[in-house]
Amino acid sequence: MTIIIDTPERLDTTTDAVSVDGVTRIFSARKRGAADVVALSDVSLTVHAGEFVSLIGPSGCGKSTLLRQIADLDQPDAGSVSVFGKTARRARLDQDYGIAFQQAGLLPWRTVSQNIALPLQMHRERGLDVAARVRELIELVGLGDFADRYPDQLSGGMQQRVAIARSLARNPKLLLMDEPFGALDEMTRERMQSELLRICGETGAAVVFVTHSIPEAVFLSHRVVVMSPRPGRVKEVVVMERAGAPVGSDAVRDDAAFFRGVTAVREALHDGAAAGQGVENR
Numbered sequence: 698m699t700i701i702i703d704t705p706e707r708l709d710t711t712t713d714a715v716s717v718d719g720v721t722r723i724f725s726a727r728k729r730g731a732a733d734v735v736a737l738s739d740v741s742l743t744v745h746a747g748e749f750v751s752l753i754g755p756s757g758c759g760k761s762t763l764l765r766q767i768a769d770l771d772q773p774d775a776g777s778v779s780v781f782g783k784t785a786r787r788a789r790l791d792q793d794y795g796i797a798f799q800q801a802g803l804l805p806w807r808t809v810s811q812n813i814a815l816p817l818q819m820h821r822e823r824g825l826d827v828a829a830r831v832r833e834l835i836e837l838v839g840l841g842d843f844a845d846r847y848p849d850q851l852s853g854g855m856q857q858r859v860a861i862a863r864s865l866a867r868n869p870k871l872l873l874m875d876e877p878f879g880a881l882d883e884m885t886r887e888r889m890q891s892e893l894l895r896i897c898g899e900t901g902a903a904v905v906f907v908t909h910s911i912p913e914a915v916f917l918s919h920r921v922v923v924m925s926p927r928p929g930r931v932k933e934v935v936v937m938e939r940a941g942a943p944v945g946s947d948a949v950r951d952d953a954a955f956f957r958g959v960t961a962v963r964e965a966l967h968d969g970a971a972a973g974q975g976v977e978n979r
């Protein structure tokens with residue numbers, strides 16, 4: 698595995714990448730007599746520029762809902778969200794981040810190349826060789842032989858890799874990722890994790906990353922945010938020993954610090970009734 702030693706100067710620490718302040722989101726019960734779902738209750742979280750933060754917790758604890766507030770795909774009932782000091786809406790309109798969510802969200806009438814090219818074509822950066830950049834991204838996610846295929850000709854894992862390539866296309870300073878590696882086989886998943894760290898190390902991107910996997914969260918993150926359900930809250934923030942170092946530096950899967958991190962996150966999760974449901978130890 699490549700270990701990235703990045704220069705701290707690359708990390709822009711002047712503006713926080715994400716600031717979530719007292720966010721509450723309540724979904725009304727559709728059936729009469731059923732209780733409303735408090736998906737998020739007074740959740741606050743800051744993600745610093747260049748920081749990798751994972752959200753972990755049992756199924757239904759509000760991880761995706763929180764990410765959707767940051768991406769302005771859903772709006773809070775109380776509290777506020779800012780992204781690089783802008784409102785979530787402004788940041789979405791300005792496309793200040795890359796998104797890779799569970800459902801790949803590819804356009805079915807576009808090929809792999811055309812899907813990846815989309816954010817580049819929308820922004821038309823001067824001097825950028827779009828075709829060359831697309832080729833680079835396709836190689837990165839290992840889909841060199843599939844550039845001209847359509848999404849319905851790909852497996853779920855391959856579709857996710859296209860979505861990841863697309864999210865990285867513009868070297869965004871923030872990536873919002875909801876279980877992006879969930880449908881990948883273990884080998885591809887580990888490779889993509891290392892690649893993601895390498896890319897973030899190079900670009901200084903911050904990442905908010907939803908996962909069910911404790912080792913994945915520990916391997917990737919500076920901080921792991923452990924959430925609890927009903928109502929969805931931040932239960933504990935586990936700071937990894939490499940926090941403060943550039944993303945990806947010292948990221949190894951089998952050293953003592955890694956296992957200490959796994960233990961700390963597992964303890965934070967399991968401290969509470971049924972807190973570990975829906976969380977993988979692999």
Ligand SMILES: Nc1ncnc2c1ncn2[C@@H]1O[C@H](COP(=O)(O)OP(=O)(O)OP(=O)(O)O)[C@@H](O)[C@H]1O
Nearest residue numbers: 724734736754755756757758759760761762763975
């Ligand atoms: N659009 C919606 N309408 C009604 N309820 C919703 C909606 N979206 C989410 N919920 C509810 O909010 C709660 C949190 O859901 P969310 O998808 O954020 O959880 P999660 O932690 O991401 O779960 P998982 O790990 O299973 O993906 C759940 O109880 C869910 O049923």
